[in-house]
Amino acid sequence: MNIAVCFNLAPAVPLRGEQQDRISEAGAEVEAEAVAAALTLLGHTPTLVPLGAKITPFVCVLQKLQPQLVFNLCEGFWGQSSRELHIAALLDLLGLAHTGSPALTLGLTQNKALTKDLLVRHNLPTPDYLLIQPGESLPEKLPEKMASSWPLIVKPYLEDASIGIGAESVVSDMGALRSRVAYIHTRYHQGALVEEFIAGREFNAAVIGDGSLEALPISEICFQTGLERQIVSYAGKWLEDSAEYVATEPVCPAPLVLEEEETLQAAALQACRLLGCRDYARVDIRMRDGIPYILEVNANPDISPSAGFARAACAAGLDYPALIDRILKLCLTRMENTNA
Numbered sequence: 156m157n158i159a160v161c162f163n164l165a166p167a168v169p170l171r172g173e174q175q176d177r178i179s180e181a182g183a184e185v186e187a188e189a190v191a192a193a194l195t196l197l198g199h200t201p202t203l204v205p206l207g208a209k210i211t212p213f214v215c216v217l218q219k220l221q222p223q224l225v226f227n228l229c230e231g232f233w234g235q236s237s238r239e240l241h242i243a244a245l246l247d248l249l250g251l252a253h254t255g256s257p258a259l260t261l262g263l264t265q266n267k268a269l270t271k272d273l274l275v276r277h278n279l280p281t282p283d284y285l286l287i288q289p290g291e292s293l294p295e296k297l298p299e300k301m302a303s304s305w306p307l308i309v310k311p312y313l314e315d316a317s318i319g320i321g322a323e324s325v326v327s328d329m330g331a332l333r334s335r336v337a338y339i340h341t342r343y344h345q346g347a348l349v350e351e352f353i354a355g356r357e358f359n360a361a362v363i364g365d366g367s368l369e370a371l372p373i374s375e376i377c378f379q380t381g382l383e384r385q386i387v388s389y390a391g392k393w394l395e396d397s398a399e400y401v402a403t404e405p406v407c408p409a410p411l412v413l414e415e416e417e418t419l420q421a422a423a424l425q426a427c428r429l430l431g432c433r434d435y436a437r438v439d440i441r442m443r444d445g446i447p448y449i450l451e452v453n454a455n456p457d458i459s460p461s462a463g464f465a466r467a468a469c470a471a472g473l474d475y476p477a478l479i480d481r482i483l484k485l486c487l488t489r490m491e492n493t494n495a
């Protein structure tokens with residue numbers, strides 16, 4: 156098959172945040188090359204289609220190529236992650252079938268606060284939270300449950316990949332909370348999500364399927380001693396030379412008793428169904444007292460061979476080409492059903 160593998164490029168200087176944030180943005184090209192190599196192995200003819208600073212050349216290339224299907228790995232548009240949903244919508248408007256979650260799901264899950272509003276509405280556990288938009292100040296009194304459960308954690312509400320997350324995100328008093336909220340407002344130009352800090356084991360639940368969803372073996376992020384805070388910080392996720400990176404070790408399958416594994420998988424499946432995730436997704440969860448607190452739903456997770464999703468697929472017996480083939484077949488079945 157003639158398949159376009161679309162991915163986004165990023166400006167040399169990130170539009171907001173810290174210069175180091177570019178490291179995660181630059182990973183898309185490596186991911187696209189790995190997917191294309193797997194597609195070639197499977198007997199297909201992939202073409203890499205980068206999305207740069209302008210949309211017109213991207214559209215022109217796709218129109219010229221006339222791919223039978225698009226493998227959509229775009230995570231935003233020229234440094235704007237909020238534009239991730241627009242690319243999926245654009246492909247729909249161009250009449251191009253594509254892998255991955257639909258535009259609405261990408262938009263919903265990109266907004267961590269809105270996702271949590273929905274989780275709460277459907278009785279799925281998620282840490283208590285408060286969204287403080289730029290220009291707003293913290294309330295005089297924090298909600299009861301948060302006021303009595305320091306520390307709290309402060310995150311940008313529209314980012315992913317641990318962007319804006321470091322040891323300083325975990326705050327233990329009002330002064331530190333105010334200053335971290337101000338940092339998110341000024342450096343990331345967006346609302347600060349203040350959450351109850353869940354001290355407990357951290358897991359990733361990978362989910363695959365379309366309509367009928369299946370959970371893959373659970374991964375655990377094992378925090379080694381020496382970390383200032385037991386969290387997946389930006390350094391812990393991306394900066395290979397940092398002490399945090401060495402001390403943040405993913406393990407799959409996670410050592411769990413069956414009941415715990417089932418609890419985590421059930422929470423992930425419910426969240427993915429609720430938000431309309433399609434083909435592949437990953438849910439980040441922290442478990443405390445047997446309760447799976449959903450931190451966020453990644454409707455467009457990294458599917459590079461070295462990333463957590465591929466590791467979970469491998470633990471389920473799907474090597475990398477088999478994983479890519481599975482995702483492709485989900486899209487093909489959807490195309491057949493739409494045309495039937």
Ligand SMILES: Nc1ncnc2c1ncn2[C@@H]1O[C@H](COP(=O)(O)OP(=O)(O)O)[C@@H](O)[C@H]1O
Nearest residue numbers: 282315316317318350351352353386387450451
């Ligand atoms: N409420 C919380 N309690 C404890 N740790 C948290 C909480 N929220 C986030 N973290 C830590 O911060 C990391 C990044 O947060 P997450 O919500 O997953 O955002 P991202 O989209 O950047 O991955 C998590 O993997 C976890 O280690």
Ligand SMILES: [Mg+2]
Nearest residue numbers: 316317439451
């Ligand atoms: Mg996460």
